[in-house]
Amino acid sequence: MDKTVADLQVGEKGIIEQVCLNDIPLKLLEMGCMPGKEVEMVQIAPFKDPLYIIVNGSHIAIRKEIASIIKIETNENLCNIVKSK
Amino acid sequence: MQHSKIKVALVGNPNTGKTSLFNQLTGLNQKVGNYPGITVDKKQGKCNLSENVTATIIDLPGTYSINPNTIDESIVLETLINKENIDYPDVVLVVAEVANLKRNLFLFSQIKDLNIPTVLAINMSDQMERKGISIDINLLEKELKTDVVLISARKGIGIEKVKKALLQPKYKAEVPLAAYANRMDADYFAKVATALKNHSLYKAWLLITQCNDLSILPKQEQIAIEKLREDENKLAQLQHKETVLRYAKINDILKKTYKVDYQKATTLRARLDKILTHRIFGYIIFAAILMLIFQSVFDFAQIPMEYIDTSFAALSNWVKSKMAEGMFTSLLTEGIIPGIGGILIFIPQIVILFLFVAILEETGYMSRVVFLMDKIMRRFGMSGKSVVPLISGTACAIPAIMAARNISGLKERLITILVTPFTTCSARIPVYAIIIALVIPNERYYGFSLQGLTLMLLYLIGFTSAIISAYILNKILKVTNKSYFVIEMPNYKLPSIKNLGITILEKTKAFVFGAGKIILAISIILWFLASNGPSSSFGKANAIVEKEIKINGINLSEVQKQQKIASYKLKHSYIGILGKTIEPAIKPLGYDWKIGVALISSFAAREVFVGTLATIYSVENEEDTSGIKQRMQAEINPETGKKRFDFPTGMSLLVFYVFAMQCVSTLAIVKRETNTWKWPLYQLFGMTSLAYLLAFITYQVLS
Numbered sequence: 001m002d003k004t005v006a007d008l009q010v011g012e013k014g015i016i017e018q019v020c021l022n023d024i025p026l027k028l029l030e031m032g033c034m035p036g037k038e039v040e041m042v043q044i045a046p047f048k049d050p051l052y053i054i055v056n057g058s059h060i061a062i063r064k065e066i067a068s069i070i071k072i073e074t075n076e077n078l079c080n081i082v083k084s085k
Numbered sequence: 086m087q088h089s090k091i092k093v094a095l096v097g098n099p100n101t102g103k104t105s106l107f108n109q110l111t112g113l114n115q116k117v118g119n120y121p122g123i124t125v126d127k128k129q130g131k132c133n134l135s136e137n138v139t140a141t142i143i144d145l146p147g148t149y150s151i152n153p154n155t156i157d158e159s160i161v162l163e164t165l166i167n168k169e170n171i172d173y174p175d176v177v178l179v180v181a182e183v184a185n186l187k188r189n190l191f192l193f194s195q196i197k198d199l200n201i202p203t204v205l206a207i208n209m210s211d212q213m214e215r216k217g218i219s220i221d222i223n224l225l226e227k228e229l230k231t232d233v234v235l236i237s238a239r240k241g242i243g244i245e246k247v248k249k250a251l252l253q254p255k256y257k258a259e260v261p262l263a264a265y266a267n268r269m270d271a272d273y274f275a276k277v278a279t280a281l282k283n284h285s286l287y288k289a290w291l292l293i294t295q296c297n298d299l300s301i302l303p304k305q306e307q308i309a310i311e312k313l314r315e316d317e318n319k320l321a322q323l324q325h326k327e328t329v330l331r332y333a334k335i336n337d338i339l340k341k342t343y344k345v346d347y348q349k350a351t352t353l354r355a356r357l358d359k360i361l362t363h364r365i366f367g368y369i370i371f372a373a374i375l376m377l378i379f380q381s382v383f384d385f386a387q388i389p390m391e392y393i394d395t396s397f398a399a400l401s402n403w404v405k406s407k408m409a410e411g412m413f414t415s416l417l418t419e420g421i422i423p424g425i426g427g428i429l430i431f432i433p434q435i436v437i438l439f440l441f442v443a444i445l446e447e448t449g450y451m452s453r454v455v456f457l458m459d460k461i462m463r464r465f466g467m468s469g470k471s472v473v474p475l476i477s478g479t480a481c482a483i484p485a486i487m488a489a490r491n492i493s494g495l496k497e498r499l500i501t502i503l504v505t506p507f508t509t510c511s512a513r514i515p516v517y518a519i520i521i522a523l524v525i526p527n528e529r530y531y532g533f534s535l536q537g538l539t540l541m542l543l544y545l546i547g548f549t550s551a552i553i554s555a556y557i558l559n560k561i562l563k564v565t566n567k568s569y570f571v572i573e574m575p576n577y578k579l580p581s582i583k584n585l586g587i588t589i590l591e592k593t594k595a596f597v598f599g600a601g602k603i604i605l606a607i608s609i610i611l612w613f614l615a616s617n618g619p620s621s622s623f624g625k626a627n628a629i630v631e632k633e634i635k636i637n638g639i640n641l642s643e644v645q646k647q648q649k650i651a652s653y654k655l656k657h658s659y660i661g662i663l664g665k666t667i668e669p670a671i672k673p674l675g676y677d678w679k680i681g682v683a684l685i686s687s688f689a690a691r692e693v694f695v696g697t698l699a700t701i702y703s704v705e706n707e708e709d710t711s712g713i714k715q716r717m718q719a720e721i722n723p724e725t726g727k728k729r730f731d732f733p734t735g736m737s738l739l740v741f742y743v744f745a746m747q748c749v750s751t752l753a754i755v756k757r758e759t760n761t762w763k764w765p766l767y768q769l770f771g772m773t774s775l776a777y778l779l780a781f782i783t784y785q786v787l788s
Contacts, residue, residue: 025569026321029328030150032188042355042574046364047460050469052574056332057187059354059574061456066569 005053006067008041014072015039016055024070032056039072092172093132093140093251096161096196097180098189099147100449100575102208105238106180107144108587110247117591126487134248143172149188149573151195152295152324155490162295165199166288169301176251177203183213183220183235184576186343190335191328193229198287202254203231206247210235217346225342230256239581265330269323273313280309294320354576361453371454378441378479379541382514384534386433390518393433394713397426415616416609424608427696428601434511435593438480443588445476447580455572465552466559468492468570471501475551478508479544481596482751485510486758496564500555502758503768506751507551507744509544512692516742517543519695523717524735546743603749607686607693614660615701622657626650655701674741674777675734675784677722684741691747733787737780745776 008014016024016035024033033039033055042059043052049064097103107115111130128144145164146157153159164172177196181189186207197203213219226233232250236243267274274286281289283306292299293314299307314320360366401418408414445451451473459469470492478485485505492498509517521536528535617623630650634641641649655661663685664678671681683697695713702716720729746752752765759765 024325026152026324026328027150027154027569027571029325030152030191031571031573032191032332034329034332043358043362043456045362045456045460046367049460050456050570052358052362052456057185059576061452061459061570061572061574063459063570066571 002071003073004068005039005041005062005070005072006051006064008039008051008053008072010041010044013038013040017071017073025066028062028066028070031060032058033060033062033070039070089138091134091138091140091175091251093142094164094172094174094177095142095144095180096165096177096192097147098149098182098185098192098573100573101147101180101182101185101189102238103144103147103180105581105584106178106206106208106236106244106247107142108583109238109241109244110140110142113587113590115587117595132248134252138252140251142178143174148192150192151291154493157490162291165196165201166291166296167301174201176254177201178247178251179203179205180238181205181207183207183209183218184216186220187332187335187339190229190339191331193231194331194335197229197231198285200285200287202256204247204250204254205229205231205233206236206243207233208236208238211237211240211242219344221342225338226255228338228342232256265327268330269326270319273319273323277313280313281306294324357577358453358574361450362456367453367457371457374445375476376541378438379544380537381441382434382437382511382540384537386437386514387518389433390430390515393426393430397422397429398713400426416612419616420609420612421605423696423699424605424612427608427692427699428597428604430515430695431511431596431692432593434514435480435596436589438511439589439592440585442477442480443585444580446473447578447584449575449577452572452574456574459570463497465555466496466500466562467504467555468494468497468501470570470572471497474501474505475508475548478505478510480511480592482506482508482510482748483754484592484595486751486754489758493569496559496562499564499759499764500558500562502755503558503764504551504555506746506748506768506772507547507554509547509743510691510748512690512748513543513742514540515692515695516687517739519714519717520730520735520738522714523730524732543739543743550744603690604693604696607690608696611660611682611686611697611701614663615655615658618654618658618661623654626654626657629653660701673784674780675737675788677729679720680734680738688747688749690749691742694742733784736787737784740783741776741780743776744772744779746772 003014005014005016016033016037016039024035028034033053037056040054041051042054045052045061050061051064051067052059052061053067054060095103095107107128107130110132114132115128115130117126117128130142130144132140132142134140143164145161148158148161150158151162151165153162164170165174165177167173177199179189179193179196181193193203193205207220220235222233222235232255234243234246234250236247238244274290277289277293278286281292284292292302293310299310302310361370401422404422405414405418408417445454454472455469457469458472462469462471471489473491474485474489477488482505485508486502489498489501489505492501517540521539525536525539530538622629627650630646630653634646634649656665660682661678664682667681667685668676668678671684676684679698679701682701683694686697687694698717699713702713702720717730718728721727722729722731746769752769755765755768756762
């Protein structure tokens with residue numbers, strides 16, 4: 001299983017995966033949530049959703065469904081695997 | 086020297102203090118209008134940049150990117166991309182915040198590429214030291230090729246420097262900040278450049294990716310754009326690349342010019358977040374804040390409201406005593422003065438509610454509420470962002486429904502718009518307040534006022550019905566819903582008194598001149614309907630009553646006789662006839678024809694209910710000098726000999742007002758926001774039938 005932002009525990013950090021730009025919605029990129037940047041989980045809302053993160057200096061909250069498509073930790077081959085699926 | 090005028094557009098991310106800067110530059114010299122065709126507020130103000138130059142400052146809606154996600158955000162693009170736009174500025178003033186400079190510069194870099202002279206104001210500079218931030222302004226100016234000014238809008242620091250920079254931007258029309266095109270896809274952009282050679286490359290790119298309405302362009306350009314748009318995947322990829330490249334450039338620049346000592350970075354935000362978004366304390370605090378809001382609306386607003394009520398009754402009597410009797414005096418004392426009183430009486434509550442909503446927004450707490458509530462609201466087909474409309478709905482449904490624009494999901498937004506009118510708006514409060522005062526004893530239990538608790542219960546019923554209807558709508562509505570929920574969690578800050586003051590002033594003004602017009606017009610129409618009637622009965626009132634007295638052989642004093650005539654007149658006026666006609670339909674709810682008249686008139690706006698009763702009773706009994714409450718208290722049901730406003734009738738009325746859709750302005754705004762009459766009509770019939778049914782049950786069970 002690939003690890004995603006949704007899998008982070010409170011206080012835990014990860015790096016958004018380098019490749020596979022298309023997996024992240026443009027709106028998130030514009031808010032500074034982009035590949036190569038560090039993500040920190042600040043708080044998980046009651047009922048485990050949404051998630052409050054700090055990424056690239058931005059404090060933002062996103063829903064779990066989006067968080068679970070943002071893969072973290074670098075692995076350059078992953079994008080191609082996803083695409084061939 | 087000649088006096089000249091320039092246009093300045095104010096642009097920035099939300100939460101950067103853009104509004105504070107706007108207020109600093111323009112003071113009270115501002116006005117709110119509308120953009121043609123849509124209901125986005127257009128805030129404009131005047132500012133003297135120097136003795137000879139006046140600037141018109143346009144406060145554009147806050148946005149994170151020039152690529153719009155909502156209607157509000159699209160205004161920014163539309164204003165800045167089209168030179169023919171009446172608001173197309175001579176200079177753009179971009180506001181950034183010192184702690185979020187990186188993300189703020191993203192928007193800046195897009196604006197800069199539009200080739201309009203640009204000034205960058207970095208706000209909250211007074212907090213730099215505390216946050217361990219240092220900026221090399223000279224180098225930053227050179228790198229960004231823009232005037233950069235450090236300001237603190239809240240403390241009024243740097244405002245003069247901003248004015249000076251606007252007057253004479255050092256860097257005028259500029260080459261775009263970075264030529265990304267070649268690094269994105271040289272072949273594609275070569276095609277763009279030839280097909281749209283009359284536009285700069287970046288403008289052409291925005292036309293291709295962002296503009297739905299191309300009608301202002303020549304035909305051949307429209308065709309070229311359609312062709313360049315064909316490969317959607319490619320466009321998306323290019324946009325992604327563009328974003329990454331912009332951030333890469335910004336990072337490079339900031340590395341040279343911007344330093345943060347993270348040791349110094351305050352942990353206050355982290356600590357507050359821990360508590361305010363806590364799974365238990367978070368909700369307790371939120372509930373406590375709501376409770377505080379509702380208690381203050383009922384308790385604090387009470388005193389000024391009674392004062393306004395009795396003052397207008399006294400004014401009416403004073404005018405009457407000073408002026409000769411006649412048509413005009415009657416219009417003034419029974420139509421216009423009570424009508425104006427009926428508008429002004431809302432001001433205390435509106436001020437208190439908007440004050441709280443504005444404080445919650447300004448402090449940054451509202452975002453935490455959105456975060457806490459999102460998952461719960463989603464079960465009912467709404468979004469965490471629906472909390473803002475639902476809370477604002479407690480002031481007025483009109484701005485609340487407009488606030489629903491921030492919700493990016495179509496279905497979530499529609500459901501929020503449809504259920505918001507269930508929340509207890511301030512127009513219902515006068516109705517609630519007067520009926521509660523009449524039927525609920527003024528006692529305290531454990532320090533809580535019983536009347537206050539009843540009001541709280543009504544709010545809860547309103548909120549619960551909003552939630553239940555949302556749940557049902559979520560099940561039956563078939564709307565595809567694809568959206569990305571992203572919300573910024575801004576840093577906490579103390580609200581600025583000036584901003585709060587201006588916000589409240591603006592909203593109150595909008596209410597008084599918007600809804601107020603309807604209320605006043607209806608008051609005058611009602612006065613006319615109540616003081617005129619068919620000549621066969623109304624016109625001969627004196628003769629008929631005197632004849633009746635003679636036949637029955639009763640002895641009446643002159644005052645009693647006059648009262649009898651007045652009462653007869655009202656019964657046979659047009660309004661009396663109208664009320665009588667619907668009496669059979671509303672009798673099962675416990676209402677008589679006078680309440681019926683008030684119900685009919687409040688279909689235009691709820692708050693008219695109290696004013697109508699005031700008009701009816703003052704027409705009926707001109708000698709009475711007491712306020713409306715005393716008059717209603719004294720009203721007797723002739724069939725039972727008991728008070729007209731007894732417990733079952735009072736409760737039935739309260740229930741009716743919780744559910745009924747009685748606001749023309751709201752229906753109009755729903756129509757504008759949803760672009761069809763279908764939804765407002767559903768609201769009107771659905772909510773009003775529900776109100777009738779539940780009021781019927783209430784009355785029958787209680788009586």
